[in-house]
Amino acid sequence: MESSQSTKRQPDQTRQRLLESAFEEMHRNGFRGASLETILKETGVTKGALYHHFGSKAKLGLAVIDEIIRPFVEENWQPVLAADNVIDGAIALTRRLTHERNDFALQLGCPFNNLIQEMSPIDEDFRALLNGILQEWRDGVVEALRLGQTRGQVRADIDPVATSDFLISAIEGCVGLTKATHSDAFYKNGMQGLEQFLEQLRPR
């Protein structure tokens, strides 16, 4: 009787619940605005348990980036990098982003970019981790563009590195500014311009 009523520990699940709740709270309010009390209330976990799993709020934040945001970024880009034709793959991504947009999420913006904007100037650990993820994304696009060039699918006269950087800038810029405009049209215009830019990467 007593043993069937006692609390069974599931540390992995506790930890995961904390990560997920922290991710949502960080997405709504940013890292600095994220309230540990809110996370605790949402998860029903206590502060002692939270500090057992993560030594500080910053460590929790970094774990969210590493374990939730990194996979999120990768999931978005893997199909593009793996596509038979990187331009087709990237255009498919912009169309998917346009088609699947969620207005509430657009008002909050991209969690990855949001944290870059917020934390890079004020915390070197965050900046380094975020930049690491960004660098992987950039490198992946560069590699795909180069492969596309060897396949004759991408113009030989463009610089893959510069192009990758510009593409990523345009995407995150568009998503970021949509937070101010709250405008469907603005978002679509950004995606359309991206598509236009991608099209002119095809060999002439």
Added chain:
Amino acid sequence: MESSQSTKRQPDQTRQRLLESAFEEMHRNGFRGASLETILKETGVTKGALYHHFGSKAKLGLAVIDEIIRPFVEENWQPVLAADNVIDGAIALTRRLTHERNDFALQLGCPFNNLIQEMSPIDEDFRALLNGILQEWRDGVVEALRLGQTRGQVRADIDPVATSDFLISAIEGCVGLTKATHSDAFYKNGMQGLEQFLEQLRPR
């Protein structure tokens, strides 16, 4: 003797010092991270005086946006909009941005975009004001592109609205991500991509 030692009031200057110090503090730490105590220390103004001029921290922030950031944004874009050829004017801007870049400032990012990213999801007054400024920028670029089309300087088959949105997205995206990369090359690549995009706006 006594009157020559007394403090002479200069409310306009007090107010301006507060605005400028608040701007810098907001640029370094964001609005939420901006500390009134720091601003007070930097300016030597007291809290009573600050609250006399601005009823709240938010009002101070909104005044900074209206009175310092709006002119900053306008100063950057006016030459482009007034140029004989908008494409030439925009390319001159990207070159100027590249040439005049200040590494420290790039690590802090664009004050305008920073505030958009930080405040739009969490404060409607800020979002509305920032979006108003963004809308003026967008409208200005649209008008200049249209004028360029009538002058035969800009392709007739592009949509000025969509193009304007994409251009602005790409600029702010590049500046924003440079906060993570701390990379000169990244910044230049973004500006180069922008220039490339601008070039293909010329009639064929």
Added chain:
DNA sequence: ATGATTCCATACCGACTAGTATGTATGTTG
């Protein structure tokens, strides 16, 4: 079964914050 380790719980702490209450000094007006 026992001791050690891990996971979790609760009350408390000190620092920081924006804002308030109250007061003083300066400037304007009739």
Added chain:
DNA sequence: CAACATACATACTAGTCGGTATGGAATCAT
């Protein structure tokens, strides 16, 4: 000059926050 308005000064307030100290319970290893 007095009354009033404006600009400024200082001490205080209540609230929020991340983190700490301490303790208890569950699980693991022997």
